[in-house]
Amino acid sequence: MNFIEKSNKILLxxxxxxxxxxxxxxxxxxxxxxxxxxxxxxVIDHRDAHKEKPKLEKKYVGQIKDVHIxxxxxxxxxxxxxxxxxxxxxxxxxxxxxxxxxxxLMFTKPGEKNHLLFENNALIVDFSPIxxxxxDYRHILSKxxxxxxxxxxxxxxxxxxxxxxxxxxxxxxxxxxxxxxSNIEGYQVIKNEMLLIYTNTKSNTFYYTFDVLxxxxxxxDTSLKL
Numbered sequence: 001m002n003f004i005e006k007s008n009k010i011l012l013x014x015x016x017x018x019x020x021x022x023x024x025x026x027x028x029x030x031x032x033x034x035x036x037x038x039x040x041x042x043v044i045d046h047r048d049a050h051k052e053k054p055k056l057e058k059k060y061v062g063q064i065k066d067v068h069i070x071x072x073x074x075x076x077x078x079x080x081x082x083x084x085x086x087x088x089x090x091x092x093x094x095x096x097x098x099x100x101x102x103x104x105l106m107f108t109k110p111g112e113k114n115h116l117l118f119e120n121n122a123l124i125v126d127f128s129p130i131x132x133x134x135x136d137y138r139h140i141l142s143k144x145x146x147x148x149x150x151x152x153x154x155x156x157x158x159x160x161x162x163x164x165x166x167x168x169x170x171x172x173x174x175x176x177x178x179x180x181x182s183n184i185e186g187y188q189v190i191k192n193e194m195l196l197i198y199t200n201t202k203s204n205t206f207y208y209t210f211d212v213l214x215x216x217x218x219x220x221d222t223s224l225k226l
Contacts, residue, residue, distance in 0.1 A: 040100070040101070040123075040160040041075060041077045042075060042076045042157060042159075043157055043158060044076050044078045054074045054077060054078065055074065055076075056103075057073050059071050059099065062096040064096075064129055064173070067107050069106070069129075069174075071098050071099060071106070072103055072121070073099050073102050074101060075101060077121050077159060098127050102124045103121040103122060104116050104117055104121050104122075105118075105124070105174060109173070115174060116174075117146075117170065117177060118148075123160070123163075124148055125147045125149055125160075125161050125165055126146070126147035126186065126187070128189060129172070130142060134192060138189075139189045139191055139192045142193060143169040143170060143172075144171070145168075145169055145212075146167070146169070147167055147184065147186060148165055148166050148167075149161070149165050151164070161186075164182070164183045164184070165183075165185070165186070166179060166181070167180040167184050167187055180210060181197055181199075184197055184199050185198050185199055185200045185205075194212065195210040195212065197209075206219065206220075207219070207220040207222055
């Protein structure tokens, strides 16, 4: 065996050792990595409000037309809790994506008094702001769409996406808030000015289309006829 062959074998051996060390490092770090858990909002009975006061924070999320939008976040929410001015921290963000523990939205115009979307805080599970132009990823929407969890329906002590939700719509500035449907699982925007809403029972899933412009709701026939 000449010198070159010996050198090649040594280099291959060293490379194999490096690969084994790298793989072992990833396995060890993955073993000790904590499981990811989605942020959620703990529900506190109003009778215990004096014991655990939620800490509210304001976070700037963006602007629609002449309206600036801030979200109000909290790790706890009191049943039928109204927003108050004790939101201590202001955080600046550059997008309209909401935090997973957003419990209200504040709409404010320069020189005007702000107003809140909800009188009583609730977990905002999904938020689709108005969209004036169609893109490859977004359809046109003339109203803001919200999916909101108000009650701990699965009784796990938290408001999260596993609770029954309410679908609501408003104008771009949060005004004229209206309820579209209660006890939904979720929704998706399927084309311009059109939502697909789905609800679940223990035995079945039901689908509805909602026309954002007209407000018309149509139940789809998805029964299995055997």
